[in-house]
Amino acid sequence: MKIDSITAIPLSFRFPEGQSVAMGIGTARKRDVIIVKVCTSDGLIGYGEAHPGRSPGAVASVINNTLGPLLLGMDACNVVGIWDLAHRMQLASHGLGAGAALALSGIDMALWDIRSKAAGMPLYRMLGGVSKRIPAYAGGVALGYQSPDNLADEAQSYVDQGYRAVKLRIGDTTSNDIARITAVRKALGSDIAILTDANTAYTLADVRRVMPALAELNVEWLEEPFACDDFASYRSAAQIDLRVPIAAGENHYTRYEFARLIEDRAVMIFQPDLSKTGGITEAMRIAALASAWRIPINPHSSAGGINMASTIHFLASIDNAGYFEACVSRVNPLRDLFGSPFEIGQDGCVAPQEKPGIGMDVDESVFSSFPLIEGLGFDKK
Numbered sequence: 391m392k393i394d395s396i397t398a399i400p401l402s403f404r405f406p407e408g409q410s411v412a413m414g415i416g417t418a419r420k421r422d423v424i425i426v427k428v429c430t431s432d433g434l435i436g437y438g439e440a441h442p443g444r445s446p447g448a449v450a451s452v453i454n455n456t457l458g459p460l461l462l463g464m465d466a467c468n469v470v471g472i473w474d475l476a477h478r479m480q481l482a483s484h485g486l487g488a489g490a491a492l493a494l495s496g497i498d499m500a501l502w503d504i505r506s507k508a509a510g511m512p513l514y515r516m517l518g519g520v521s522k523r524i525p526a527y528a529g530g531v532a533l534g535y536q537s538p539d540n541l542a543d544e545a546q547s548y549v550d551q552g553y554r555a556v557k558l559r560i561g562d563t564t565s566n567d568i569a570r571i572t573a574v575r576k577a578l579g580s581d582i583a584i585l586t587d588a589n590t591a592y593t594l595a596d597v598r599r600v601m602p603a604l605a606e607l608n609v610e611w612l613e614e615p616f617a618c619d620d621f622a623s624y625r626s627a628a629q630i631d632l633r634v635p636i637a638a639g640e641n642h643y644t645r646y647e648f649a650r651l652i653e654d655r656a657v658m659i660f661q662p663d664l665s666k667t668g669g670i671t672e673a674m675r676i677a678a679l680a681s682a683w684r685i686p687i688n689p690h691s692s693a694g695g696i697n698m699a700s701t702i703h704f705l706a707s708i709d710n711a712g713y714f715e716a717c718v719s720r721v722n723p724l725r726d727l728f729g730s731p732f733e734i735g736q737d738g739c740v741a742p743q744e745k746p747g748i749g750m751d752v753d754e755s756v757f758s759s760f761p762l763i764e765g766l767g768f769d770k771k
């Protein structure tokens with residue numbers, strides 16, 4: 391089963407005026423996804439998803455013009471060998487670093503779709519897992535900066551749908567953040583889990599200021615207080631209050647960067663994104679590394695439905711699975727391009743797809759409705 395072609399299709403949409411969400415990295419104006427299509431010599435087709443890295447045309451070009459030609463003709467089932475060659479030839483030396491990891495992620499995901507289709511199995515079975523209920527939290531581009539009352543109403547609307555956990559956007563002023571979390575805790579009561587995400591907008595002083603309140607309000611984690619490479623601040627923040635663990639990983643790439651996080655013992659909840667960190671092959675390795683340290687995996691899930699469906703299969707296949715990040719964004723057509731990738735139950739859980747492969751029926755006729763939009767995806771802060 392040889393790889394015949396590898397094609398990246400970048401897709402975008404723009405938020406209608408007034409329909410976006412403000413958070414620690416600014417206000418999103420558009421969102422993008424890169425669909426990766428791999429065809430094999432015996433007629434199988436696999437689809438994966440690569441994160442756009444805020445430059446979707448560039449990442450698509452890495453796939454179409456660099457990694458694609460490198461991998462053509464290889465055995466599509468040889469995901470370990472393909473990963474190794476792409477790492478050696480493109481990531482390890484002079485090769486775009488994170489950009490190449492994004493591109494490789496989408497290709498690797500498409501190869502797992504092919505492997506599972508060839509075996510006639512849903513992806514979770516290929517990964518050694520079993521169909522089961524996976525707890526989900528209401529996340530994605532949602533629960534952003536707004537008045538505490540409005541935020542509490544929005545959070546309540548997700549609990550009404552079945553969610554038992556919600557993730558609030560913080561990283562505003564610390565007093566605004568605390569007022570919002572307090573309002574949501576009051577509205578939802580003590581049984582609903584509250585998670586928080588600063589999207590890298592905090593300083594160490596901010597963390598010192600909010601930590602007592604986060605602990606008091608029983609917040610389950612503080613996500614990405616700092617930039618992904620600010621290892622020193624992460625180490626310091628982990629010592630401030632052991633009751634609130636620090637989470638990170640959506641901006642960390644490959645097992646090598648997660649190994650550094652383990653060595654530092656600062657981040658105690660890992661959030662690799664399958665469409666960023668090196669694909670399913672690499673996410674399984676990261677999960678195994680973390681398992682040895684009893685670190686739970688709560689993956690970041692990005693914009694598109696193929697990555698979301700893959701993430702649920704992944705969570706059903708590892709022994710240190712945490713929550714699935716369910717995108718509850720009010721405006722995200724990229725989530726539902728090929729049908730809904732998940733359904734929240736009254737138990738607050740989701741389940742993996744049952745069809746062979748990742749389980750999303752890709753209809754390429756929808757691509758023309760979401761042409762690539764280049765340019766800035768966020769307002770400048």
Ligand SMILES: [Mg+2]
Nearest residue numbers: 587613614640
């Ligand atoms: Mg985040």
